[in-house]
Amino acid sequence: MAAKKMAIIATKGALDMAYPPLILASTAAALGWEVQIFFTFYGLQLLRKDLSGIAISPIGNPAMPMPVPMPVVVSILPGMEAMATSMMKAKMKKKGVASLTELRDLCQEADVKFIACQMTVDLFEFDKSDFIDGIEYGGAAMFMKFAGETDVCLFI
Amino acid sequence: MQFDKEFDASGLACPLPIVKTKKALADMAPGTVLKVVATDPGSVADMAAFAEQTGNALVESGTENNKFVFFLKKA
Numbered sequence: 001m002a003a004k005k006m007a008i009i010a011t012k013g014a015l016d017m018a019y020p021p022l023i024l025a026s027t028a029a030a031l032g033w034e035v036q037i038f039f040t041f042y043g044l045q046l047l048r049k050d051l052s053g054i055a056i057s058p059i060g061n062p063a064m065p066m067p068v069p070m071p072v073v074v075s076i077l078p079g080m081e082a083m084a085t086s087m088m089k090a091k092m093k094k095k096g097v098a099s100l101t102e103l104r105d106l107c108q109e110a111d112v113k114f115i116a117c118q119m120t121v122d123l124f125e126f127d128k129s130d131f132i133d134g135i136e137y138g139g140a141a142m143f144m145k146f147a148g149e150t151d152v153c154l155f156i
Numbered sequence: 157m158q159f160d161k162e163f164d165a166s167g168l169a170c171p172l173p174i175v176k177t178k179k180a181l182a183d184m185a186p187g188t189v190l191k192v193v194a195t196d197p198g199s200v201a202d203m204a205a206f207a208e209q210t211g212n213a214l215v216e217s218g219t220e221n222n223k224f225v226f227f228l229k230k231a
Contacts, residue, residue: 027171030178031209096169096196106175 004028005150007143008037012156013045015056015088015100021156022046022103028152029110037107038143040117043156044124047116047131051100055085108134115143157216157227159191160184166195166223173199174206177228181212184230189215192226199224 006028010021021043025035039047045054058064058075064084074080092099098106108114114135121128121137128137147153163180165173173194181190192203200217203226207214211231218225 023171026175030171030175031206096167096172098169098172103171110175110178 004031004033004152005146006033006035006152006154007147007150008035008153009143009155010037010039010043010046011041013042013054015054015085017156018046018051018054018100019097019103021154022100022107024154025112026103026106026110029107029112033151035107035110036113036115036143036146038115038117038138040120044116044120044126044131046100046104047114047135049130049132051104054100055081056088057081058084104132108132157191158189159227160188162191162193164193165199166193168194169196170198170202174202177203177206178210181228181230186230188230190228190230192228193220194224194226197224199226203228 006024008021008025010018012018021037025037028035045051056064058066058070058080059072067087075084114132115138116131116135118137118139161180161184163177165176168176173192173196177190177192180192184190192199194203196202203217203224204214206212207228213229213231214226215229216227
């Protein structure tokens with residue numbers, strides 16, 4: 001039986017939205033699937049060598065569980081994003097949730113192919129040295145070639 | 157149940173029990189049995205789905221000392 005295939009477009013760079021592409025890709029790879037992730041716009045943040053800047057904001061995020069009810073006016077105060085991020089990371093660690101770096105390493109070990117969108121790399125003036133090794137650069141046509149052969153194709 | 161290798165996934169959350177089970181199986185010979193211990197309640201359904209999709213048979217599963225245990229026979 002030929003291996004199943006999955007393509008994911010990762011467009012978001014916030015902490016909560018960084019997880020789904022990496023969780024699904026690492027799991028599919030463990031199941032023997034061939035997987036590619038196409039990182040574009042803010043998703044490119046997930047390819048940076050240093051992921052410590054990935055954050056979560058309580059602003060415009062009314063569904064985010066908070067230890068105490070927080071009025072919007074409080075969530076815009078300086079330092080609130082850093083606080084929310086460190087609280088979320090601490091909670092994840094306590095619950096045994098992998099770090100983004102660990103999940104990304106597991107993906108690469110399992111031969112998940114990472115593709116950085118060349119157009120948005122240029123748009124945001126990223127330098128290739130900002131990104132981890134072992135990634136490819138390409139465009140929509142390159143993505144569609146693989147996406148057209150997949151069993152599962154997700155936009156995240 | 158007899159097993160050849162044990163992998164303790166206690167404390168790990170999705171997807172680590174599955175991803176690391178796959179890694180634990182990698183260097184095992186076909187027909188040998190891996191025992192996996194996990195605390196993630198999601199691993200019960202996930203391990204069955206993993207076995208079904210990879211062909212490694214889930215020969216036994218249950219609980220032991222309030223943890224989930226799985227015995228996988230390497231395909």
